[in-house]
Amino acid sequence: MGERFETEVVVIGGGMTGAGVLRDLALRGIKAILVEQRDLGHGTSTRNHGLLHSGARYAVRDEEAAIESYHENLILKKTVPGSIEQTGGLFVKVPKDDDSYVQKWLSSCKNIGIPAVEIPIEQALKQEPYLNKKVQTVYQVPDGSVDCFTLVLDVTADAAAHGAKVLTYHEVVDLLIEENRVMGVRVRDAFTGEEKEIFSKLVVNAAGPWVGKIAEQVGIPFHIINNKGMLAVFSHRFNKQVINRLRLPGDADIFVPAHDVTIFGTTGINVEDPNDFSLNREELEGMLEEGKKLIPSIHDMRLIRAYSGSRPLYQESSTNDSSGRNVSRGMALIDHQKRDGLDGLLTITGGKLTTFRLMAEKTVDLVCGKLGVKQTCTTHLEMIPNRKAKGFFNEVDMAPAAKQKLIHWAGTNATKIEASLREGHSSVVICECEQVTWAEVEAAIPENGRFHLGDIRRRTRLGMGPCQGTFCHHRAASCAVENGKATIEEANWALQQAILERKKGMGVVATGETAKQVQLMAAIYQVSLGMKEGEYEHV
Amino acid sequence: MLDLFFHEDTFEKCLKCNACVVNCPVSNETFDFGGPKHLGPELKRLMDNQQVIDDKRIELCTLCGNCDISCPENVHVSTLTAYAKAIHSELSGTKFRDVVLSNAEFVGKLASAFAPITNLAMGMRPVRKVMEATVGIPADRLFPKYRFNHFNRLYNKKTASTKRKVAYYVGCYATYNAPNVATSFVKVMEYNGIEVVKPEQKCCGVPMFANGQLKQGLKNANFNIQRFLEYTRQGYDVVVTCTSCTLALKKEYVSFLQTEDAKELASHVYDADEYLRVLMENGELNTNFAPREEKARYYAPCHMKAQGIGNPAMDILELIPGYEIQDTGAGCCGQCGTFGFKVEKYDVSMNIGNKLAKTVNDVNAEYTVTECGMCKNQLDQLTDQPVKHPMEILAEAYLVGDKVLANK
Numbered sequence: 002m003g004e005r006f007e008t009e010v011v012v013i014g015g016g017m018t019g020a021g022v023l024r025d026l027a028l029r030g031i032k033a034i035l036v037e038q039r040d041l042g043h044g045t046s047t048r049n050h051g052l053l054h055s056g057a058r059y060a061v062r063d064e065e066a067a068i069e070s071y072h073e074n075l076i077l078k079k080t081v082p083g084s085i086e087q088t089g090g091l092f093v094k095v096p097k098d099d100d101s102y103v104q105k106w107l108s109s110c111k112n113i114g115i116p117a118v119e120i121p122i123e124q125a126l127k128q129e130p131y132l133n134k135k136v137q138t139v140y141q142v143p144d145g146s147v148d149c150f151t152l153v154l155d156v157t158a159d160a161a162a163h164g165a166k167v168l169t170y171h172e173v174v175d176l177l178i179e180e181n182r183v184m185g186v187r188v189r190d191a192f193t194g195e196e197k198e199i200f201s202k203l204v205v206n207a208a209g210p211w212v213g214k215i216a217e218q219v220g221i222p223f224h225i226i227n228n229k230g231m232l233a234v235f236s237h238r239f240n241k242q243v244i245n246r247l248r249l250p251g252d253a254d255i256f257v258p259a260h261d262v263t264i265f266g267t268t269g270i271n272v273e274d275p276n277d278f279s280l281n282r283e284e285l286e287g288m289l290e291e292g293k294k295l296i297p298s299i300h301d302m303r304l305i306r307a308y309s310g311s312r313p314l315y316q317e318s319s320t321n322d323s324s325g326r327n328v329s330r331g332m333a334l335i336d337h338q339k340r341d342g343l344d345g346l347l348t349i350t351g352g353k354l355t356t357f358r359l360m361a362e363k364t365v366d367l368v369c370g371k372l373g374v375k376q377t378c379t380t381h382l383e384m385i386p387n388r389k390a391k392g393f394f395n396e397v398d399m400a401p402a403a404k405q406k407l408i409h410w411a412g413t414n415a416t417k418i419e420a421s422l423r424e425g426h427s428s429v430v431i432c433e434c435e436q437v438t439w440a441e442v443e444a445a446i447p448e449n450g451r452f453h454l455g456d457i458r459r460r461t462r463l464g465m466g467p468c469q470g471t472f473c474h475h476r477a478a479s480c481a482v483e484n485g486k487a488t489i490e491e492a493n494w495a496l497q498q499a500i501l502e503r504k505k506g507m508g509v510v511a512t513g514e515t516a517k518q519v520q521l522m523a524a525i526y527q528v529s530l531g532m533k534e535g536e537y538e539h540v
Numbered sequence: 541m542l543d544l545f546f547h548e549d550t551f552e553k554c555l556k557c558n559a560c561v562v563n564c565p566v567s568n569e570t571f572d573f574g575g576p577k578h579l580g581p582e583l584k585r586l587m588d589n590q591q592v593i594d595d596k597r598i599e600l601c602t603l604c605g606n607c608d609i610s611c612p613e614n615v616h617v618s619t620l621t622a623y624a625k626a627i628h629s630e631l632s633g634t635k636f637r638d639v640v641l642s643n644a645e646f647v648g649k650l651a652s653a654f655a656p657i658t659n660l661a662m663g664m665r666p667v668r669k670v671m672e673a674t675v676g677i678p679a680d681r682l683f684p685k686y687r688f689n690h691f692n693r694l695y696n697k698k699t700a701s702t703k704r705k706v707a708y709y710v711g712c713y714a715t716y717n718a719p720n721v722a723t724s725f726v727k728v729m730e731y732n733g734i735e736v737v738k739p740e741q742k743c744c745g746v747p748m749f750a751n752g753q754l755k756q757g758l759k760n761a762n763f764n765i766q767r768f769l770e771y772t773r774q775g776y777d778v779v780v781t782c783t784s785c786t787l788a789l790k791k792e793y794v795s796f797l798q799t800e801d802a803k804e805l806a807s808h809v810y811d812a813d814e815y816l817r818v819l820m821e822n823g824e825l826n827t828n829f830a831p832r833e834e835k836a837r838y839y840a841p842c843h844m845k846a847q848g849i850g851n852p853a854m855d856i857l858e859l860i861p862g863y864e865i866q867d868t869g870a871g872c873c874g875q876c877g878t879f880g881f882k883v884e885k886y887d888v889s890m891n892i893g894n895k896l897a898k899t900v901n902d903v904n905a906e907y908t909v910t911e912c913g914m915c916k917n918q919l920d921q922l923t924d925q926p927v928k929h930p931m932e933i934l935a936e937a938y939l940v941g942d943k944v945l946a947n948k
């Protein structure tokens with residue numbers, strides 16, 4: 002048996018919910034360790050649409066969700082400005098969509114207090130030249146775009162800055178139980194296989210689509226619907242603001258601008274396995290057909306990849322609704338002592354990315370009650386350090402596009418990155434699509450962690466552009482070897498992982514240019530660099 | 541204010557393969573240039589319907605078009621770099637010097653009104669030193685000569701009555717600096733029984749595009765399109781002796797404006813030698829050339845290569861009995877329109893040009909043949925070999941051939 006740790010609270014799951022809980026605990030002075038089986042954001046938290054809901058989408062069907070979303074929207078814009086772009090959003094009615102819905106929607110927004118302002122069609126078309134010229138009505142709402150990668154990273158980093166601990170690449174394989182009481186968790190290191198035990202007063206299960214698996218470990222029946230949705234990424238960002246279809250929420254009716262791309266979705270199909278990230282070409286084609294009603298040139302635009310994630314929808318009892326869209330997306334906080342007579346375990350699931358803070362607040366309120374802690378929540382007031390790096394990089398000689406990105410991105414790493422940029426070579430852009438320099442990559446490699454291109458991607462956007470890492474992956478890997486950040490074996494392993502992962506997401510959209518890009522990538526890696534397909538297991 | 545949003549979606553096809561970078565004469569010469577891939581499709585992707593990025597390195601792009609021909613995906617790279625230039629000059633302002641250089645026509649008119657004085661002034665070092673210091677035109681740079689008897693004074697025919705009729709797009713260089721090219725062309729057509737008219741016209745706009753004066757350039761484009769369509773719709777063919785102008789009329793107007801009119805005009809435009817080749821293919825070409833025992837070398841301007849029509853000048857010149865002409869296979873000349881006239885770009889221009897000069901000198905011949913006036917300017921500066929336009933050679937060959945016939 003390996004190491005043993007002790008803490009007050011163990012949080013299972015490094016998604017947005019777990020990260021939020023960890024930070025709230027830390028701010029209230031409660032000792033906590035977060036355990037994540039892969040990298041932060043491995044689950045749904047980076048496999049979603051990235052829409053900071055204004056609540057308008059849910060106004061008609063789910064008033065409670067709408068109210069929560071709107072309030073959290075306002076709070077997050079103030080407290081996590083670095084991960085949110087206040088793009089605003091449009092709700093657009095297209096011909097043939099139900100006319101009567103518009104009035105219903107408008108009065109619901111009004112009741113809730115969500116500002117929905119009608120704008121002239123001409124103005125909307127000027128702002129969004131790719132929008133269908135035949136739209137009938139356009140409203141503007143305070144939607145936003147969230148960078149879910151930076152959000153989960155920054156919230157966790159702030160928790161760590163307040164004393165919390167984070168263990169990534171550690172899977173919870175068992176709950177430690179003594180007489181109807183959860184005493185802690187047993188975790189396994191994903192790289193070495195080594196097992197460790199963490200003892201705690203309380204365990205918070207925030208494992209997203211996997212919450213049921215955790216409950217199963219201690220034999221608790223726990224029904225969760227995993228509603229899988231597909232999202233497609235366009236090679237460039239063609240809209241300035243979020244574009245929603247003004248109708249009863251359905252498939253394929255939202256376009257969210259995210260940095261230099263546009264993300265389009267989504268669908269909903271119930272699946273059993275939380276690890277089911279499969280992608281389906283027909284599903285994608287169905288989406289594009291729908292999406293055409295908002296953006297007519299959708300078929301002419303290049304798609305660079307697709308991905309999927311599952312919404313964990315909690316249900317007290319099981320029903321046969323297969324769409325999953327009618328189950329409440331509200332949050333579910335479960336005290337297993339009350340529900341199952343098992344002490345020391347709470348489960349928090351459901352909800353939305355937008356409402357993660359509120360979910361955390363409610364969870365930690367319950368934790369405090371159990372631990373007898375009097376501190377109240379402050380996460381609605383306390384800022385997370387901004388990502389903007391004003392005053393930095395002015396003197397550095399580098400491509401303006403790369404500089405502009407850094408100024409919006411570098412955040413707390415700005416000093417480190419600027420120093421390294423001044424040294425010379427590191428200002429060379431190694432990922433051209435997303436304008437990432439070696440300096441940024443270097444800053445994203447952990448001190449004594451593994452060299453992992455996926456982790457670097459989530460921290461820098463390396464390889465997220467149209468070429469999907471065709472060129473930058475091996476540049477990053479060679480730089481890492483040259484600079485002593487990885488051995489040749491480690492770099493090869495990382496390359497193999499990265500290429501497999503990128504290829505999977507490209508495969509389903511691979512027609513036209515993207516098909517050629519996949520071939521080019523294969524030619525470079527398999528022919529020029531002599532890598533064999535499937536040589537390593539995908540981690 | 542220029543509308544900084546423009547619709548040009550070929551950037552989406554870029555595979556990032558770098559073929560354009562490898563073939564860009566400027567990228568090959570200096571690391572200070574961002575390169576076609578970045579300043580073309582990559583920047584457009586980041587800017588389309590989003591924030592504008594002003595990258596001053598775009599000044600180094602010469603719009604030679606080598607990136608376009610090398611791109612396997614048919615990305616309109618140089619159209620995109622031209623827009624980047626327009627954005628840069630819109631946001632950072634255009635140097636007075638670049639306004640002057642971009643306005644070849646205006647300068648041409650002005651300069652040839654005082655031709656002997658201009659030529660002298662341009663040749664005199666003290667004056668040039670002042671010009672370098674004040675407007676940034678390098679003192680060592682040789683300038684094309686301006687002619688008092690420019691072509692507009694010499695020729696103004698507006699209608700033709702022959703079977704084939706040509707509407708001649710003369711271009712600024714042949715109008716103001718080399719009227720001999722224009723008159724030679726008219727003669728070559730006469731020897732083929734074709735009457736040439738000179739419709740009202742403005743500078744094609746290429747120097748404006750290159751200096752970021754996109755809006756002005758497109759105004760000229762629209763003017764030329766309308767004037768020339770009046771002729772093509774009456775059965776005239778549009779023929780051009782300047783390769784940059786030809787490329788503009790054939791390709792750039794279409795990519796920038798994307799209008800039906802631009803496309804319609806483009807389908808009637810021919811490079812002069814290409815036109816002669818069409819006559820030859822139809823058995824209509826007068827081949828009564830006097831033999832010339834001469835050795836020449838041909839230098840293909842970038843804008844000729846960019847048209848993708850092969851090597852029509854050599855195809856025609858080779859018909860002259862005894863005439864030997866060899867392709868130098870050289871790359872870009874480095875003058876690139878107005879590029880080499882700028883003091884900060886002089887070194888890059890000269891470095892590119894020196895490679896050319898070496899290749900030119902390696903081919904043993906009496907003189908160099910090229911169509912582009914700007915390339916001629918660079919060749920004049922860097923080699924001690926005479927430079928001729930194909931039309932000048934053909935006109936002479938016809939003239940002598942005629943005399944020989946008459947004497948028989």
Ligand SMILES: Cc1cc2nc3c(=O)[nH]c(=O)nc-3n(C[C@H](O)[C@H](O)[C@H](O)COP(=O)(O)OP(=O)(O)OC[C@H]3O[C@@H](n4cnc5c(N)ncnc54)[C@H](O)[C@@H]3O)c2cc1C
Pocket residue numbers: 013014015016017018019036037038039040041042043044045046047048049050051052053054171172173174207208209210211215228229230231232266267268309310311312313350351352353354355356
């Ligand atoms: C297609 C789609 C689109 C969406 N769009 C939006 C949107 O636009 N806006 C919005 O607000 N919300 C959106 N959502 C909802 C939102 O993404 C989710 O509600 C939210 O991300 C859930 O976060 P989570 O932390 O609960 O779960 P997750 O992010 O899945 O986190 C759970 C984590 O637990 C880890 N884990 C699991 N088992 C173990 C174990 N045994 N040991 C250790 N770690 C473990 C996983 O690796 C994972 O990282 C969308 C959801 C989907 C599916």
Ligand code: SF4
Pocket residue numbers: 563564565566567575576600601602603604605606607608617618621
């Ligand atoms: S037009 Fe010429 S100089 Fe400009 S990027 Fe293309 S190849 Fe390079």
Ligand code: SF4
Pocket residue numbers: 553554555556557558559560561576577581610611612613614615617
């Ligand atoms: S040659 Fe074409 S496809 Fe290749 S990088 Fe240049 S623009 Fe892109």
Ligand code: SF4
Pocket residue numbers: 644645710711712713714742743744745746747782784785913
């Ligand atoms: S490109 Fe042609 S029309 Fe334009 S300036 Fe040169 S010679 Fe004149």
